[in-house]
Amino acid sequence: MSTERNLWSHRLRSDFRAALAVVAVLAAVPLFASSPYTLGILVVSMYFALIALGWNLLAGFTGQFSLAPAAFAMLGAYTTGLLAYHLKAPLAIGIPAAIAATALLGFLLGRIVLRLKGPYLALTTLSFAEIARNVVYNSYNFTRGDQGLNVPSLMESRVGYYYLFLAVLAATLGMLYRLMRGKAGRFWLAIRDDETGAESRGIPVVRYKTFAFALSCAICGLAGSLYGTFSQLVSPELGLLLQTGLVIAMVVIGGMGTLTGPLVGALLVYLASEWLREFGGIQLIVFSAAVIVVARFFRAGLWGLAVRR
């Protein structure tokens, strides 16, 4: 009985159910606390949760340790922002365009770094992220540099935005669950655990690695694009390496290679950081210390500790 419960598909299912429970709790929040401030904080933490899920697909499930998730959020936000600013394109075009553009860029980056592993992959994706931010920052005539771009808003209502982010989050979770349960998920895990072995068993490693890259980057791009319309301003700061550091902290603290881990990690880290702000800006000190301790002593993260049998 216990072996059956320990099967990957069973663990994945209980993982998914726990994630859905978190989403359900989030759905009930506006009934009790509807102040724009609370909802705003939760929207930002859901933005981080989306990026964390996207990065976790790449780093936690496929074993491709990218350092560019924040850069892709920035690129998604700028795709929507530039289309609206220069071409007056409506958001109905701008947001899908952000998904398509970041998926394409992620596909290309995935092809480029195909043969790179470990530290080489981390350095290349880090360089890509910094080059992208540098270009956005310096192309003043096109992107208005660090002044940022004004982006039209999708809707006036905060509650509306809250449920939009929640719906996107739930849809992303559902899609990841479907993929992880099926062939793609098995292939990704095989690639993560032993790439050469996976190749030798006939798994199309190249195709599935680039697929993971494109999908992960598209999730980050969508998150960035939605966040841009929410804050109505996009700036190169979205792509700072610090933001990537935050995302990594969230996933590692929550638990890498799970669905609930990144979600809980993002909510916990962001909400705690809002709370710690009152104690004089020590939030980043606390998180960086926490991520070191978790990585050093509790590799499975908080969610991993919670479900340990």
Next chain:
Amino acid sequence: MLALDLFVNGLIFGLFYALMAVGLAMIFGVLKVVNFAHGEFYMVGAYTYVLCAMKLGVSPWLALPMAAMAGAVLGALVERLLMRPLYAGYGSWSIMKDEYAVVVTFGLSLLLVNLVDKIVGPYPFRGPALMETSRFAVGPIMLNGQKLIAAGLSLALLVGLALFIKRSLWGRQIQAVAQNRLGASLAGIDATRVTALIFAISGLLAALAGALLAPLINPSPDVGAFPAIKSYVIVVLGGMGSIWGAMIAALLLGVLESFFAVYVSYDYRDAFGLIILVAVLIFRPQGLVGERAREV
């Protein structure tokens, strides 16, 4: 004669880059991981120098070795507390040791930046110069005293390091561990002590680079980010893990950047090195110097 001025100033910056990058290359050579907190060794050196000289009133010439000590201690601590599991074996992290190293060093970098930001303050400091001199010109080359002294000291340190690695017993042990960790331990070399030594040296050099540049750069808590990124470029360019490669690549990058900033684009001068990094990793992953020269 702008070109000559650019060349000499590029070489001087190359020397500073080399001081940073050599430590990173040694860590990679021995542990095969990238230390993402390397820029913070530099930052700690710059701050130790400035605070000792300004708050404690220590002479700058004494503050310099104090900064070096701080860097060495920090490096040794990082190795003892965070890097041991990489080779002492640690549960399932042994499968994903690259990821572990990225996460902890990235986290450490954030931690140190924000600790300094909180304790000392986010404002840039101006460090006292080792010697008060104004700018002067040698032919067409514009120089100032601090830069010249710093460059001279860097050169002496780099030559000293090269001799240390090549000639001394400890240096040979470092070479042996870099070539084959298991083989070296079988031959009776204490690989753990060598790794600690590597981290102490690399912390010392990066901290010294920070202290030497403190009067020129006005350190703030995030001052380590740029030199760290330059060192990544250099280490990749020189062939990951090669000390000689890193020294040559550092001088090359210093000169190339100085020309690029003037003749091509000032705004994109920082992106330039990163483009080199990506290009080298894709087309020539063994670096410019190549595998054969990888002695450490």
